[in-house]
Amino acid sequence: MDKVAHVNPDDLEKEALAAASEARSLTALSEVRVRYLGRQSVLKLALREVRDRDTGMTLNAVRETVESALATREAELARAELEERLATERVDVTLPAQLLGPPKLRPRGTLHPSTLVRRDVEDIFLGLGYEIVDGREVETTRYNFDALGFPDWHPTRSPRASLFLDDETLLRTETSPAQIHKMEERRPPIYMVSIGRVYRRDTIDATHFPIFHQYEGLAIDKGITLADLKGTLLHVMRELYGPEREVRFRTHYFPFTEPSMEPDVSCFNCGGAGCPVCKHSGWIEMGGSGMVDPYLYEFVGWGPEEYSGFAFGMGIERTAQLRYGISGIRPFWDNDLRFLRQFR
Template identity: 40%
Template sequence: MEPTLQDTLDQLRIEAEGKITAAASSADLSSVEVEYLGRKGRITELLRSIGKLPSEERPLFGQLANKVRADLTVLLDERTANLQSGESAQALQSESLDVTLPGRSVRLGRRHILSATIDRIKKVFIGMGFQVAEGPELEHYRYNFDALNYPEDHPAMDAQMSFYVTKDLLMRTQTTALQGRVMENQAPPMRICTVGRCFRYDAVDATHSHTFHQVDCFAIDEGISMANLKSTLAQFSREMFGEDTRVRFRPDFFPFVQPGAEWSISCFVCKGKGCSLCKQSGWIELGGAGMIHPNILKRFDIDAEKYTGFAFGMGIERTAMVQYGIDDLRLFLENDLRFLRQF
């Protein structure tokens, strides 16, 4: 049996009431109003079809339909008033300014741990009378290798190990490259310290990087000996790592020094007893050192009979890693604030 107009009217009333109750905003309510009571609304359309009814049924149905219409209108008005007051309270709240709330603090930046380490190292050497000098990162082959007494077949000079820009220009592989530039232009006595970025063709892992920082110091004067070198490094180590730090030399080879040594400091964590930082050895290796090779002095017309000099270097990353117990070199370059904020 086909539903009667009255059944349809009941159905529409139930639907509309449900939608009005469920509406979440006054905008939802107006679309319900349009859908059922608007000019082309479903209840309005139904009223228009009243002509299909037998004439005796028309008045009753008209009354019923108008009642539904009126009831829904009342319901809509109530619900609209309700929702609107909630909405305006919400708007008021979101737009209001609570002057009693604490202010938002401005997040301050800080120096990168490498910059801070560089500053500390420079401060110590400046305190010992070293003059800070700077050289270019893009360096001539002759300063990076030739002037430093590298034998022609030294593996460090291999194109595979360095970033060559032209045959003669490369990204410096060591800050030691500055020595020749200084010796060319200054006469002894001199005490020079240089800190800067260096580059090597290295795959990046926890202990290697294509970009790293080095400090290189050298001194040339009459009567300079290994004793001056050791006392300079001992003083530096005490100021960087603590009053009771000791320095150890072990023979090593670098083309630009003779004799050459690898220098270590006594472990400042276990005081030499052995721990994970010093790999149970009690010593932490920091860099290379030695007496400047006479060939280098001669090359720059410095009287090697009269003058002697020492030179030493160390990695900045290595120094910071040892000092703060950082186990991965990549952390320095990743700009991860969770890491950087710790220092």
């Protein structure tokens, strides 16, 4: 009891904290630890002998404060010692890698399946005489919605559906704004495909991810017809999925095309007889398409009937899923080498 009476918790804490902050090395710090928290330390002895609750709580609070100060200081010192060690390790960064390592001999790496699809899509459209456009990802509502004829009530305009940076700026929800930029840049003929990341507010699960990749085509010229849209997509789908494929069109609705249609491709897995891949319908949905709404021509200041054109949009991941039989969206973003290395 005597000893406890002599312990002034405040003084003890101050002293220990000062010692901790003055320790200049990990070795010195471990001595401090023994001195203030060791089995024979004043604090531990006092704690062992304490009988009343208040004193016990006070002393325990001191112990916790000192322990946490020691831990903080230990991290600081460890970092400092690491930095000190690193400072002595220098290489001549201008030397060639072969003299620095040499670097590991690694087997050839791989491109991501989405890149493989992207390149195929690019090559198909290059073959058709289309230019490839990247476009920006952060867009204004003017280009992402207004120019494309999205009505005020369209659900995609809501922050619940799309990712806004502020009231007028958002991550593009489709790659079509690039088409408006191109139309503002020059007069037809325009034959282009924009490819890249697009965004929507989605909760991540097996089939949803807030980011995916689209390719969207636009052809504007004199006298373009819906038949041209059908023929172009037939060609593209056969290039992507095989020369035996058939394409059919179903009527649909999109704000920026009129008439609007969804193209389906005959199932390459079952040939149209019905299987799980095509959900037993014989057809696989590919995306959206249609004739450019005259609203867009007016938006960029052209006459509504000077030109006509078609537009279409499809998913890169979806194409990869179909081609390689990948189920779900997670493998595309998990970056598991056991997955990635299969795409040679």
